[in-house]
Amino acid sequence: MSKEFWHELKQIKSDYSLRLGPYFAHQVLESSRHLLFSFSRYKFAASYGMPSVHGDGNNALEVFGKTQSALQHIRRGDGPYFLEFATYRWREHCGRNFDNDLGYRTEEEYLLWKERDPITLLGTQLLAQGAISQTEIQEMEGATQADVDEAFDFAKSSPFPDSEEAFTGLYR
Numbered sequence: 001m002s003k004e005f006w007h008e009l010k011q012i013k014s015d016y017s018l019r020l021g022p023y024f025a026h027q028v029l030e031s032s033r034h035l036l037f038s039f040s041r042y043k044f045a046a047s048y049g050m051p052s053v054h055g056d057g058n059n060a061l062e063v064f065g066k067t068q069s070a071l072q073h074i075r076r077g078d079g080p081y082f083l084e085f086a087t088y089r090w091r092e093h094c095g096r097n098f099d100n101d102l103g104y105r106t107e108e109e110y111l112l113w114k115e116r117d118p119i120t121l122l123g124t125q126l127l128a129q130g131a132i133s134q135t136e137i138q139e140m141e142g143a144t145q146a147d148v149d150e151a152f153d154f155a156k157s158s159p160f161p162d163s164e165e166a167f168t169g170l171y172r
Contacts, residue, residue: 045082057085060122088113 046052051073055066063085070081090110092099100110126132 042082042084045084050080050082052082052084054084054086057087058116058118058121060118061125087118088116090114 042052042054051070053066053070055062057063066083066085070083073079073081090113091097098110100107123132123137127134127137
């Protein structure tokens with residue numbers, strides 16, 4: 001989203017408290033720390049007079065709690081709400097490889113953030129609360145891996161679509 005559009009959207013939402021559906025009632029930003037223009041946007045949103053909250057995007061329970069608060073605010077008709085959740089990108093920006101060799105982060109930094117893996121942290125939190133067992137976690141991991149394997153197998157065994165299909169559903 002361009003900076004100009006973003007600020008215009010915020011101004012409109014702040015001035016008129018528009019309620020045009022869920023997209024225009026709230027905005028959630030996942031900030032992955034190593035963005036080209038890396039700054040906290042929640043302060044900008046607050047400057048437009050809307051509630052604006054920053055949170056730890058690696059803590060699923062925190063994300064859930066803050067999202068629930070924002071949704072309650074919106075559903076009461078109290079206007080727009082902005083959430084920014086900071087997290088960390090482990091792999092290259094537009095690919096599946098690791099890019100620790102490019103010089104903008106160290107291997108040590110990467111390993112420190114990897115210890116904060118949101119899925120692992122959530123499992124630890126739920127185990128500590130007694131909400132789930134280690135066996136249930138292993139079953140979910142197995143089922144998830146099976147789904148991923150099935151999807152890859154399907155993709156690999158499927159024929160390439162006709163080149164004309166690339167334009168299906170596009171506005172012309």
